[in-house]
Amino acid sequence: MGDKLCLLVPGGTGQLGTDLAALASDTVSVRAAGSAELDITSAGSVIEAVSALADEAQASGSRAVVINAAAYTAVDAAESDEERAFAVNADGPRVLAAACSSRRVPLVHVSTDYVFPGDADRPYQPDDPLGPRSAYGRTKAAGEDAVLGSGASAWIVRTGWVYGLTGKNFVRTMMRLESERDTLSVVDDQRGAPTWSADLAAGLLELARAIAAGQGPRQRVLHCTGGGETTWFGFARAIFGHLGADPERVRPCTSAEFPSPVERPAYSVLSADAWRAAGLAPLRDWDEALTAYFEALRSAAVR
Template sequence: MSRIVITGSTGQVGWELRRALSTFGEVLAPGRNECNLADPAAAAAYLRRVKPDLVVNPAAYTAVDKAESEPELAHTVNALAPQALAETCADLDALLVHYSTDYVFDGSRDGVYREDDAPSPVSVYGSSKLAGEEAIRAVGGRHVILRTSWVYGLRGKNFLATMLKLAAERDRLRVVADQFGAPTWSRAIADATAQLLRSFPLTATPPAALLNLTASGSTSWHGFASAIVEEGAKRGLTRLVPVDGITTADYPTPASRPANSRLDNTRLAEAAGFVLADWRQSLNLCLDDIEAQKRA
């Protein structure tokens, strides 16, 4: 039986991974007291102790704006810790699956970003995540890096939860309309990861891989918010209120964000034979789950 370690197992993606990977073997979901990425040496020591066949790392420092004032912590969690995990996995001949972000790009180009486009992050968060990618590749062990975007889900703080809450409290919302990307459900990410791993058996030696992994289609934050409010109101999860589009300049933040976060999923389709569903379809499924939980 394979032994699988999932970091950040109480987070949006980590929680879904515990279910999605449960049939692959023994799943270990250490808490921060056992595997805290803010202490890379301790995290590596945990891996050496449990000797996994597979390490899946959705844990990250994701507070984009706060990272501007905590660059050292962001770099430790997002760059130094993945390096330590990669080095330990290489020593153990374990496969490392690591999640990265659309924020490695500056968003200045038209169209979609492919995996081999030159990254150019515009925030501390994006820079720290890019450094994590580079560190993993430099180690040279077996790894798959998955770049995703605009992650939301049933747990924790995320854009979906925020919009449902604000629409229930306010008579009108104002949301940025000039940043574009693909809202991606955490459950879809977890299920896609499981599907990928069926293509890369744990006992095999897949090539090092960098793949974009986002929902199909794209929208703006305003478009995403409008869909959340409209579909959420239909299910009685919030109120139907107007959502006004504003510019990035109208909503200044400590960290810069890419105006274009759209990622090309062609390589995923060619390598694994599938792509994720359209973002609207996944949003509706997620809202159905929230509605079902409230009725239970």
């Protein structure tokens, strides 16, 4: 077997999947499949896709790996549609893991900080007790259990506060609101680590290559986020600065001032200790990544 990688990315048209496909395309055979092309809740479709991946890898002398970026991420909507969220976030990974186990294809499954209660006072370690407080968090925790209990050669990678060049995310929302409002209020009592999806994709590809080379980490649950930490308010002010707007236009407020059907984690910082111990490169600090993000955004606008 060579060191070439054959990659299947369910959820391949989302912001993370798009970045995975773009980063991998030069050196990896990659199929990034959106939900219309590959519904992970459909056992038949999943078995067919994983089998095709395994056959391609065998024929080309490559290593097959699946990175599951498919998820139901509408946090508020999940509270009233938990059945659908469970289908995508728990049943889907269970089907995917079973197919990977059958064909002996390693699986990397992307999860979330929402599996924790959010009441810690130091960064969460991968083996800290779970305690999701939302439908989204419960369904993602169930997906983790399904994957880890499947018998597949599988790894869970938790992340949080992800933003990208495409799709709906906090950065793009702030960009829109900056042009629409004189001032805006952003919560200053929720703390986490902003993560550019391109940086996360690079980390996941590094992990996939290690797994393909037979050097997958012994620890099966890992955390991968941008370095450092801030609040949504601090993040918003940094975004305004990159837009050339006055950060003072962003005012701090509390979560209580924005009633929501979802109890969002007050503390979402995830420790990179296990990631680093596995020999994987930690992601750069969130503010450095945000600078690179805006450079990429300007570059894309020029083309």
